[in-house]
Amino acid sequence: MKWSLSLGKVSGIQVYIHWTFLILVGWIVFQNVASGQTTDQILWSVAFLFAIFLCVFLHELGHALAARRYNIKTRDITMLPIGGLARLESIPEDPKQELVVALAGPAVNLVIASLLWLLVTLDPGSAESFDMMTMDSRSFFYTLMVANLILALFNLIPAFPMDGGRVLRALLSFQMPRPKATRIAASIGQFLAIGFVFIGLFYNPFLLLIGFFIFLGAQAESNFTQTRSLLQGYSVEDVLMTRYRTLEPDDKIEKAVDLLLDGQSTAFLVISDGVVRGSLSRQEMIKALANYGKNARVGDVMRTEIRQLSADEPLEKVYTYFQEHRDALLPVVKQGQLIGVLDKENIHEFIMVQNAMGNAGNGLPYLSRNNGTSKQTTV
Ligand SMILES: [Zn+2]
Secondary structure (H helix, E strand, C coil): CCCEEEEEEECCEEEEEECHHHHHHHHHHHHHHHCCCCHHHHHHHHHHHHHHHHHHHHHHHHHHHHHHHCCCCEEEEEEECCEEEEEECCCCCCHHHHHHHHHHHHHHHHHHHHHHHHHHHCCCHHHHCCCCCCCCCCCHHHHHHHHHHHHHHHHCCCCCCCHHHHHHHHHHHCCCCHHHHHHHHHHHHHHHHHHHHHHHHHCCHHHHHHHHHHHHHHHHHHHHHHHHHHHCCCEHHHHCECCCCEECCCCEHHHHHHHHHHCCCCEEEEEECCEEEEEEEHHHHHHHHHHHCCCCEHHHHCECCCCCEECCCEHHHHHHHHHHCCCCEEEEEECCEEEEEEEHHHHHHHHHHHHHHHHCCCCCCCCCCCHHHCCCCCC
16 A cells, blocks of 8 residues: 555564554644643553554454465555555455454454453452543553444444445355345445444544445445456456457567557567567556657567466456456466467456346346356455
8 A cells, every 4th residue: 555654564464554644643642732631641642542553453463364264365454544454365255254254353352352351350440530531541451441342343333344244245145146245235334334424524534534435445345246246157268359469579669559559459468489478568668668769679668477367267366366466468378378368458348248238138148157167266
């Protein structure tokens, strides 16, 4: 994520903190000074903020470690002022697994709250000095315990894609197809998000922000799941382009630009002696043109690390790959032979066609699914 500071690695997972978190620290200090708190109280408040920060981080780590049990890696964890964000490489499609991963976060906060409860009961006075607004050494742990309970409960509100919403989707998925379960969970999530925004407008700006994130997040994830379901059962071979134009490493950028202007393709494979050497996208072409002029060699500016697709690879997996990587075009091989190319645009056109056929009411997809290659992708 942009504007993030690396805090190092925990359990092999990169941890970032977003710079806006500093604004939150500043805001807390400002509020405390403005309300006439002593230096001691201000220090306790800042310490409390960092303690909460740590609890939120452990919540995210809970998700990440639960996902690891199912061989799902976590790309990174970013701490934002409105909470943490663990970016899992994928969400488990098995409802039982999704349930475990979603519950792992709030469970961590419940465990912390229980431990703090034990600590607090040793000091009965701390409950009496409980006050969210002024903080001191006595109320610190009690308030932290309450905060962890709130964290657990708030995250369990069934507002997809919050944890509670994922729990809801997983539970619905036991009864119905996942795309339908996602649609229902996302609708409930968006309804609640509007509520958050409304309450946030009057009481709490953070709730307003969270509401916006939930609304957009629910939409994006619902679309993503619907789209993937349209692709399920198809493989790369069903949509690849077999007629395409290529470049050679010794060609000049000038030639690449001619090809770009001459046809529909926006990216090209670079081939010599029948071997794929790299690829060149429109963006890379324009950049090379600006930096080195039209006589630059294609071989010097092309992308050399490219992934090869095999013809029988599930289309939904490749769709996810294109969402997450910047590759514009990938070669497709079958038994060691180059048989075509595939780009994002191919998949988008395929999705549009499938959608149109679905909407036409006959319910028949344009291409029949080849059941032999259909596999659930749990990447
Ligand atoms: Zn969570």
